[in-house]
């Protein structure tokens with residue numbers, strides 16, 4: 001039996017492949033169209049198939065050839081502001097192509113499906129920490145495209161012998177502690193990556209988007225989760241599904257938030273570099289605070305955080321950023 005990891009050449013997917021291989025699950029096949037991913041990010045002996053998840057025939061052939069019993073679906077487009085500019089492109093890549101993949105799974109009898117959802121399904125939550133039962137009101141096409149895939153899975157799981165875990169990630173950060181993968185996309189927008197680039201002189205400065213939010217220091221609060229802890233949550237979800245558990249929707253965060261200024265302090269502290277920080281206007285669509293209620297994932301999966309110290313997350317991200325320059329041309 002093989003696990004199919006879509007988007008396995010990307011940031012989080014490449015850590016998933018490492019987590020599977022590290023525990024001895026060697027039958028791993030990756031599908032990635034390399035639109036933002038990297039061939040080198042797929043660790044051996046995982047097989048990389050360069051294909052599009054929307055190609056239903058190709059997905060069915062692959063599922064049959066590798067006897068896939070579980071799909072972990074990371075492939076998608078992830079930049080929230082881009083989704084506002086190109087909503088139909090986001091609905092195509094995230095919703096329409098996920099539908100094709102789900103149909104391939106159903107037609108081939110794959111019973112286990114894990115889906116990368118997002119805290120963006122909550123929009124601007126009125127209460128923090130935000131629980132899985134909170135009102136779902138995405139404010140971007142990105143968030144809507146992911147919520148629509150959650151809905152398809154819910155309905156497909158009623159009609160077919162398919163069980164799924166939708167994991168709603170909060171802010172994913174950090175890198176493989178052994179230095180084998182990390183966030184590599186050029187022109188990244190994520191705060192910790194951008195701050196590490198500033199600390200290493202790859203950017204002239206960091207801009208803080210908004211200092212007048214109703215938070216203790218006026219900057220936005222987010223729940224940053226280490227990518228290795230997140231990958232481990234997927235392993236546990238896979239084990240639960242294979243053991244016969246029913247479908248679940250789970251937040252992935254630590255239940256603790258840090259402000260933008262606290263993150264900047266951590267990056268300055270860990271790097272020892274006092275890089276330039278400018279105050280800028282609010283970025284449209286940013287909720288003031290987004291922190292996970294993280295009890296359900298602990299009780300349902302027995303998941304425990306291992307790298308939840310902000311300085312550890314930053315140190316891993318910084319180490320990866322230092323090692324990155326030589327790799328991107330590969």
Ligand SMILES: NC(=O)c1ccc[n+]([C@@H]2O[C@H](COP(=O)([O-])OP(=O)(O)OC[C@H]3O[C@@H](n4cnc5c(N)ncnc54)[C@H](O)[C@@H]3O)[C@@H](O)[C@H]2O)c1
Pocket residue numbers: 006007008009010011012013031032033034035036037038051052053054073074075076077078093097116117118119168169170171172173185
């Ligand atoms: N990074 C975060 O903070 C975050 C937060 C919430 C949810 N997510 C979700 O996690 C998943 C992975 O995100 P990431 O940060 O690793 O992004 P990423 O861009 O690094 O990885 C996505 C991968 O999918 C591939 N891909 C995209 N469209 C494809 C298609 N149609 N067919 C085949 N491959 C395709 C890309 O080439 C890339 O390798 C995404 O679904 C994203 O929405 C990420």
Ligand SMILES: O=c1ccn([C@@H]2O[C@H](COP(=O)(O)OP(=O)(O)O[C@H]3O[C@H](CO)[C@H](O)[C@H](O)[C@H]3O)[C@@H](O)[C@H]2O)c(=O)[nH]1
Pocket residue numbers: 078079080118119120169170171172189190191192194206207208209210220221222260283286290
């Ligand atoms: O240069 C920067 C970059 C970010 N920020 C701030 O830092 C916080 C975190 O921003 P990120 O861009 O790192 O992350 P988001 O919270 O916007 O986005 C995250 O959550 C979203 C759901 O809300 C999506 O899932 C997305 O993929 C995921 O990274 C925000 O307040 C943002 O305004 C800055 O001040 N300066």
